[in-house]
Amino acid sequence: MTKKYVGNINLGLRRGVLTLAVLSQLRQEHYGYSLITQFREQGLEIDQGTLYPLLRRLEENGLLDSEWRVEGSRPRRYYKVNKEGQSVLKTLQKDWDQLIAVMSGVLS
Amino acid sequence: MNTISSVDLIERYVAAVGRELPKTMRGDVENELRSSLLDMLEDRLVKGSNLSEEQIILEILQSMDPPKRMARHYTGVKSLIGAGIYPAFVMTTRITMIVLGVVYLAGVLVGFVNIPSGRLLDELWGSLAGLGISALSTFGSLVLIFILLERFVLEGKEPESNKWDPQSLPGVAPTDLVRPFGAVMKIVFSLALIVLIDVFPQWVGVNYYRDGQWNHIPALTERFSTFLLPIHILVVAVIVFNLYLLRRGNWDQRLRWIQFTLTLFQLVLVLAMIRGAAVWEVNAARMVPVGGGDFDADLLLWLWLVIGSLRFARWIAGHRLYTSIPIKRWQESR
Numbered sequence: 135m136t137k138k139y140v141g142n143i144n145l146g147l148r149r150g151v152l153t154l155a156v157l158s159q160l161r162q163e164h165y166g167y168s169l170i171t172q173f174r175e176q177g178l179e180i181d182q183g184t185l186y187p188l189l190r191r192l193e194e195n196g197l198l199d200s201e202w203r204v205e206g207s208r209p210r211r212y213y214k215v216n217k218e219g220q221s222v223l224k225t226l227q228k229d230w231d232q233l234i235a236v237m238s239g240v241l242s
Numbered sequence: 243m244n245t246i247s248s249v250d251l252i253e254r255y256v257a258a259v260g261r262e263l264p265k266t267m268r269g270d271v272e273n274e275l276r277s278s279l280l281d282m283l284e285d286r287l288v289k290g291s292n293l294s295e296e297q298i299i300l301e302i303l304q305s306m307d308p309p310k311r312m313a314r315h316y317t318g319v320k321s322l323i324g325a326g327i328y329p330a331f332v333m334t335t336r337i338t339m340i341v342l343g344v345v346y347l348a349g350v351l352v353g354f355v356n357i358p359s360g361r362l363l364d365e366l367w368g369s370l371a372g373l374g375i376s377a378l379s380t381f382g383s384l385v386l387i388f389i390l391l392e393r394f395v396l397e398g399k400e401p402e403s404n405k406w407d408p409q410s411l412p413g414v415a416p417t418d419l420v421r422p423f424g425a426v427m428k429i430v431f432s433l434a435l436i437v438l439i440d441v442f443p444q445w446v447g448v449n450y451y452r453d454g455q456w457n458h459i460p461a462l463t464e465r466f467s468t469f470l471l472p473i474h475i476l477v478v479a480v481i482v483f484n485l486y487l488l489r490r491g492n493w494d495q496r497l498r499w500i501q502f503t504l505t506l507f508q509l510v511l512v513l514a515m516i517r518g519a520a521v522w523e524v525n526a527a528r529m530v531p532v533g534g535g536d537f538d539a540d541l542l543l544w545l546w547l548v549i550g551s552l553r554f555a556r557w558i559a560g561h562r563l564y565t566s567i568p569i570k571r572w573q574e575s576r
Contacts, residue, residue, distance in 0.1 A: 166274060167281035181309045182278055183315040186271070190316065202273075210281075211274050 152180060154230055156188060157215055157223045159193055160198060165210040198224055246409055248299040252279045254411040255303055262313030264325050271316055279303075299340050303408035310397070323388045326396060330426035332387045338380055338434075345449065346373045352532045353450035353457070369451040387430060390545040395488050396422075412492030420491055425484040432477045432484075439473065448524055450532055459528050472511055479504055498561055505554050516540055 155178060159169060166186055173180050192198045197219035202209050215223060246254070256279070260272045286298045289479060293301070306312060323331050350369045354362065412419055438445060447461030456560065483500060487493075515521045520540060 157262065165277075165281075167278050167285070171285070183312050186274060186278070187315040187318070190267075190271075208275050208277055208280055212294070214274070 152184065152188060153192070154183070154223075154226050156192065157197065157219060157226065160213050160215045161220070163212050163214045165212050169213075176198070192219070246296065248283065248295040250413075251296065251299050251303060251408055251411075252283075253275060253414050255279070255306075255309060255408060257414045258309035258411050259312050262296065262310050262325050263316060267316060268423065275312075300408055304406065308406045309411070323385070324392050324396060327388060327391060327422045327426050330423040330430075331384070333423065334388075334427055334430050335381065335384055338384065339377060342373070342380060346376075346451075349449045349451050349456065352448065353452040363449065365454070368454050372451070372456070384430070388426070391429070391485075391488070395485055412490075418492045418494075420487045420493060422488060425488045428484045429481050429488075432480045436474070436477050439470070446522065448529065448532065451467060452531075453498060456511070457531070459524055459531070461522040461524045463520055463522060465519045466515075469511065469515055469521065472507075476504070476507055476511060479507075495563075498563060502563060505557075507552075509547065509550055510555065512543055512550070516543050516547065 135190070142159070155173070159172060164172070166189065170180060170182070170185060189198065189200075193200055193213070197211050197215060199216045200211050200213045202211050205211075253276075256272050256276045257273060260268045263271055279299070282302050283295065283299055286302070287295070291298055305527075307315070310324075313325075317325075321328075346369065350366065353369075354365065443462055444458040444460045448459040450457055450459075483504060487497065488496075523540075
């Protein structure tokens with residue numbers, strides 16, 4: 135029971151961080167799988183079931199733009215933050231920095 | 243031995259996720275999921291592997307959530323009635339409400355014969371209130387049936403992540419897929435038939451509203467009771483069979499032969515009911531309160547039998563059942 139509860143806390147922490155991580159990486163254009171591999175190289179594991187719905191939600195909320203493009207033999211959907219997304223990213227990044235500073239103090 | 247190609251496995255998974263999504267997002271999500279799976283496969287092939295393409299895609303799919311859970315990531319909510327059976331819910335509700343409305347309207351019109359004009363408004367108001375209550379309770383019952391189907395028949399089969407077998411996904415060929423729409427409609431209307439026969443048999447006949455209440459002129463004859471056992475066996479078999487179909491998700495020839503047997507049983511039963519004395523009729527003496535004459539419903543049974551036989555013949559031809567007669571296979575195996 136406790137293990138599950140801790141797992142849920144961890145999930146909640148990750149969820150917020152992932153939104154910020156995805157927005158930051160999408161300052162450059164990416165398709166879904168390239169984003170997954172880039173995160174993996176940076177040590178952040180994210181599965182498709184988490185990433186794609188998150189991308190959809192960010193786009194529905196007007197923070198990302200996307201377009202289908204055929205490259206090679208098949209179409210891929212490319213995402214990039216738009217103006218609104220960049221502005222939100224700036225705000226979130228500022229909040230994140232403050233949070234880090236505060237939490238570092240709290241945890242130490 | 244694996245006999246499903248990698249592309250087919252991907253298509254099966256994509257289609258299975260798509261079936262659980264609302265139409266508005268289905269196409270888009272399917273395209274993106276397909277593209278991403280192909281990217282993952284390509285990545286693994288480029289990196290080099292001793293496994294075959296089919297084995298790699300099996301590993302990839304096994305590492306992902308089963309289709310229903312994957313779809314829930316997109317919809318964000320756990321629906322009481324999922325997208326798979328929602329169209330059937332809408333259609334069943336629509337049909338039931340139309341039938342209810344028509345029965346009420348006919349009952350009210352028939353009941354208003356010979357009523358003094360001064361009482362017309364009171365009678366109309368009373369019948370409308372009854373219609374509202376019946377519509378609400380019918381709607382509630384339908385919602386409950388669909389929630390139970392979703393929870394115990396469809397959701398119950400959802401395996402744990404990493405413990406599911408992508409090869410068990412149904413094929414995407416339209417002829418092999420069980421359409422939840424048809425199966426659910428059969429379950430719901432079979433249940434309705436059982437309730438009608440066992441709980442409200444008097445409703446089968448002429449119903450009319452007068453003096454603030456519903457009156458019934460029953461139409462089922464004594465002879466009908468001799469068919470009760472086969473009717474119950476048939477209806478229960480249809481419900482159990484369609485529940486199994488819904489849970490399984492795809493057809494095979496064995497299931498088609500069971501469907502063949504059930505439909506044949508149904509047609510023979512109706513034919514037996516039509517032959518000999520009537521199973522449902524209302525004579526002129528009983529119809530006096532509504533000013534009518536004899537009412538013989540055999541014509542409706544004949545019509546049902548002809549349409550049912552034509553549909554049955556078309557279904558047999560469409561699935562080429564005659565090319566896989568089980569007795570032939572049984573003889574070969576001896």
